[in-house]
Amino acid sequence: MNTRKMKIGFVGLGIMGSRMAANLLKEGHELVVYNRSIDKAQLLVDQGASVAKNVKDLATQVDLVFTMLSTPTVVRKTAAELLPNLRPDSWWVDCSTVNPSFSREMAQLSKTHGVNFIDAPVAGSKAPAENGELLFLAGGLEKNLKPISPYLDSMGKKTIFLNEIGNGANMKMLINLMLAQSMATFSEAIALGKGMGLHQELLLNIMTATPVVSPVMGLLKDRLVAENFDVNFPLKWIHKDILLALETAEEVGVPMPSLNQTEILYRDALDKDLGELDFSAIYKSLVI
Numbered sequence: 001m002n003t004r005k006m007k008i009g010f011v012g013l014g015i016m017g018s019r020m021a022a023n024l025l026k027e028g029h030e031l032v033v034y035n036r037s038i039d040k041a042q043l044l045v046d047q048g049a050s051v052a053k054n055v056k057d058l059a060t061q062v063d064l065v066f067t068m069l070s071t072p073t074v075v076r077k078t079a080a081e082l083l084p085n086l087r088p089d090s091w092w093v094d095c096s097t098v099n100p101s102f103s104r105e106m107a108q109l110s111k112t113h114g115v116n117f118i119d120a121p122v123a124g125s126k127a128p129a130e131n132g133e134l135l136f137l138a139g140g141l142e143k144n145l146k147p148i149s150p151y152l153d154s155m156g157k158k159t160i161f162l163n164e165i166g167n168g169a170n171m172k173m174l175i176n177l178m179l180a181q182s183m184a185t186f187s188e189a190i191a192l193g194k195g196m197g198l199h200q201e202l203l204l205n206i207m208t209a210t211p212v213v214s215p216v217m218g219l220l221k222d223r224l225v226a227e228n229f230d231v232n233f234p235l236k237w238i239h240k241d242i243l244l245a246l247e248t249a250e251e252v253g254v255p256m257p258s259l260n261q262t263e264i265l266y267r268d269a270l271d272k273d274l275g276e277l278d279f280s281a282i283y284k285s286l287v288i
């Protein structure tokens with residue numbers, strides 16, 4: 001396997017991808033970038049990246065590609081341009097949040113092109129992406145992923161190796177369904193507290209000081225008090241993740257009665273045009 005310094009491609013320069021790519025540059029890696037809205041590449045070009053004309057152009061130049069895209073549909077479309085144009089024995093690391101059966105499908109497709117594929121979704125949002133403190137959930141064995149580990153280390157504080165393709169996506173589904181559920185349950189409790197006549201700030205302070213509440217709510221408390229829903233993780237993408245978790249649950253035959261209800265709550269929030277705000281805007285939908 002290839003252990004020389006690789007030339008890297010990065011496709012998908014949204015909230016997460018732009019920051020991850022910037023950290024690769026900071027560590028001195030040679031980087032080619034591409035994004036559908038190409039203006040988002042400019043900051044990285046100013047920092048030393050080169051920009052590709054399209055996905056095919058990027059693929060022909062690099063040894064290792066990271067994708068950080070919105071949905072499985074977008075990743076599939078990108079793969080169709082990427083895979084036929086990558087050199088055999090190059091690497092594709094998909095960091096997008098997708099469902100595990102989709103990751104396994106991409107692994108199979110990559111194999112037909114002689115490309116090494118790995119699902120490596122991330123835990124951590126905008127700030128950890130910016131600070132190089134993401135947690136990578138890699139669907140492979142540490143010994144097999146040695147050629148790409150240094151590049152993951154440039155963007156994250158740790159990589160958990162989960163042995164098999166699809167296990168990164170499996171873990172990510174679980175983390176995000178817990179995040180979605182705990183945010184919605186917390187918001188509903190605060191709504192009831194308000195309904196019973198308790199003061200909102202008092203409720204937030206007391207509830208987040210108890211062990212029944214997820215630590216994430218404590219991290220979000222000041223933003224909730226200020227009713228600040230500026231986007232770190234778009235609500236529309238956590239709704240996408242709920243749907244992917246439900247699809248996965250159906251594939252493996254596990255009923256998800258509470259997640260089905262939670263999906264309705266986030267769908268309502270989308271209907272209220274809150275999709276571009278932070279996922280915590282479910283609080284706005286349910287409480288304010």
Ligand SMILES: NC(=O)c1ccc[n+]([C@@H]2O[C@H](COP(=O)([O-])OP(=O)(O)OC[C@H]3O[C@@H](n4cnc5c(N)ncnc54)[C@H](OP(=O)(O)O)[C@@H]3O)[C@@H](O)[C@H]2O)c1
Pocket residue numbers: 011012013014015016017035036037038040068069070071074095096097098122123124125126232233234237238241
């Ligand atoms: N934000 C977080 O906290 C967070 C944390 C962990 C994982 N994630 C996951 O990471 C992925 C990216 O999230 P993000 O927050 O960075 O989202 P984002 O800012 O909305 O970025 C989405 C990316 O996908 C591209 N894209 C969307 N539709 C496309 C299409 N039809 N064709 C080509 N490209 C398209 C966007 O290109 P344009 O710029 O042209 O729209 C952009 O590069 C998602 O899977 C998300 O669930 C997010």
